[in-house]
Amino acid sequence: MTESVSDLIVIGGGPGGYVAAIRAAQLGLSVTLVERSHLGGICLNWGCIPTKALLRSAELYRLMGEANSFGLSAGSLGFDLDQIVARSRAVAGRLQAGVRHLLKKNKVTVIEGTARLIGPGQVAVEGQGSLTAPHIILATGARARLLLGFEPDGRFLWSYREALTPDILPRRLVVIGSGAIGIEFASFFAAFGSEVTVIEALDRILPVEDHEISALARTAFERQGLHILTGATVTGLTKHEHDVEITVESGGQTLRLPADRVIVAIGITGNVENIGLETTQVRVEKGHIATDSLCRTDQPGLYAIGDVAGPPWLAHKASHEGVLCVEAIAGLPGLHPIDPKRIPGCTYGHPQVASVGLTEAAAIAQGYTIRVGRFPFAANGKAIALGEVDGLVKTLFDSTSGELLGAHIIGPEATEMIQGYAIATTLEATEADLIATTFPHPTLSEAMHEAVLAAFGRALHI
Incomplete structure (x- = not known):
């Protein structure tokens, strides 16, 4: 050429x-x-x-x-x-x-x-x-954004490439950053027996998610054995012959964490x-x-x-x-600019987390008077049959107009189900539209319907 x-x-x-x-x-x-x-x-x-x-x-x-x-x-x-x-x-x-x-x-x-x-x-x-x-x-x-002093070295400090093609299963793994990428790698290695510590500088994990969902996710991950430090700052790294030691400031204390491998996932x-x-x-x-x-x-x-x-x-x-x-x-007519609030986000750990629209805190900060609905998977027949009863569906509505402001799911197949709420926000559906929709039984998606009903005091199964 x-x-x-x-x-x-x-x-x-x-x-x-x-x-x-x-x-x-x-x-x-x-x-x-x-x-x-x-x-x-x-x-x-x-x-x-x-x-x-x-x-x-x-x-x-x-x-x-x-x-x-x-x-x-x-x-x-x-x-x-x-x-x-x-x-x-x-x-x-x-x-x-x-x-x-x-x-x-x-x-x-x-x-x-x-x-x-x-x-x-x-x-x-x-x-x-x-x-x-x-x-x-x-x-x-x-x-990937690099953390000064923690640049990938292909051995102790892994980029996403080494984490995707690991040569060993680390006995002790430290993941710096608790966004979707960090949590997914933490979930994978923990499932196969690694002792995983997640370090997050902010006050909660999955910080872009709703506060309530973040708290539920932390509880679930800690129950699986993950060690989570929030409000923590990584201040140093010492390399030894066979492992490394990370220095962390957390809660007024200085912690020294030994690790066989470290993954840095602090954004891009x-x-x-x-x-x-x-x-x-x-x-x-x-x-x-x-x-x-x-x-x-x-x-x-x-x-x-x-x-x-x-x-x-x-x-x-x-x-x-x-x-x-x-x-x-190409000059096509009638184009609609992308609204970031209508783009769903997903985290594929265990449990899965998915959301679209505003968090509860953001809705309140923007001046909305809201109605909140929650429905636990523990009350959903399909979830019980699957043996996946942890988690819930949470919906946020404008109490004046009935507009769906946000939806948040933590639990089984959350990343598949969120598209239903994404469609609803694109169509500017109100609570009346969603309440009038027939959801198939028995499915996990029935929890989505019940969470809408719950926002208006009409939940049937809790």
């Missing part, structure tokens, strides 16, 4: 970039996608997908350990860490091949290489030539460096590219989607932005 002209160039082949490319092709645009590493991006190759494969193994292992309670006998219980990891990598590989097939099917030109903006409508691909297009989408994603920062932004009018704010409601940057013809464009840092948000962005480029 020396020079190529197309209608659209997409830089980055993650869940935002490849979806944007496919949708643009469906709309009749000629599209070139440049990816420097692996199609599918971090999410598919080193994030969302392989972690869920690992967590599935952990879930089955946990259930096998409870076989007797279901009247079953499973014999001796064991696991092969190498095989667990191999399955996870195979799942990621299969999906990456699927993405490549979809791009080929939609006649998207894929170039493997490192891209850089070199002028308005111009992109250089290292060692391969240049590309020209009137529209360019930046979908370069993000990377956008990949804004070395892509040629200095040749543009693009604004970078807090490590992310500033955009308007249709993903446009301050540089005409240049757009940004997904993690590089800021929170929430979620694959489904990136994909949705990709579609919105190219439909705006």
Whole structure:
């Protein structure tokens, strides 16, 4: 390749970039996608997908350990860490091949290489030539934020890559950060017997979730054996021959925690460096590219989607932005900017946690007079039959209009069920709409209906 002209160039082949490319092709645009590493991006190759494969193994292992309670006998219980990891990598590989097939099917030109903006409508691909297009989408994603003094070393200090392909099962594991990534890794390793300590600088784990849900999650995790320190600051690290010692300030005390391995999961920062932004009018704010409601940057013809464009840092948000962005480029009418409050968030530990909309504290802070409904899974027939009775569904409504302001689930299949409330918020459903909806029996989703009823004093099974 020396020079190529197309209608659209997409830089980055993650869940935002490849979806944007496919949708643009469906709309009749000629599209070139440049990816420097692996199609599918971090999410598919080193994030969302392989972690869920690992967590599935952990879930089955946990259930096998409870076989007797279901009247079953499973014999001796064991696991092969190498095989667990191999399955996870195979799942990621299969999906990456699927993405490549979809791009080929939609006649998207894929170039493997490192891209850089070199002028308005111009992109250089290292060692391969240049590309020209009137529209360019930046979908370069993000990377893990580093903690000074705790940079990954491939041995004691693990990045997400080492954590996804562990060479050993650590006897003692410290996870710094209690967001979704930290909790998911903590859940996985704890399920197979690691002694896990989670360190969180804020006053509660899963800090973006509702306070009540965070408290319930902490209780559940501690019951499983996780050691959790909140309001804690990591102040030092000492490496020894075979392990490390972490110094932590917590509750006015100085703690020294020995660990075989450490995972740092304190958030991410956008990949804004070395892509040629200095040749543009693009604004970078807090490590992310500033955009308007249709993903446009301050540089005409240049757009940004997904993690590089800021929170929430979620694959489904990136994909949705990709579609919105190219439909705006194509001039489709009636487009709706993305409302962050209507984007569900999920944590796939045990128990699962999922939410959409406002937390109770946020709703009150914004001046709403609210009605709150709660329904425990312990009162749900399907949950009892499954042996998964811990957790609850919580709903928040505006007491004046009946608008669903937020929904929060902790418990079995929370991450699957939250889409029902996500649809409700998109449709601007009120409590009357949700109450009038017939939920199938026996299902976990009946707890969603009962939580709506409970907000208005009408719950039937508590």
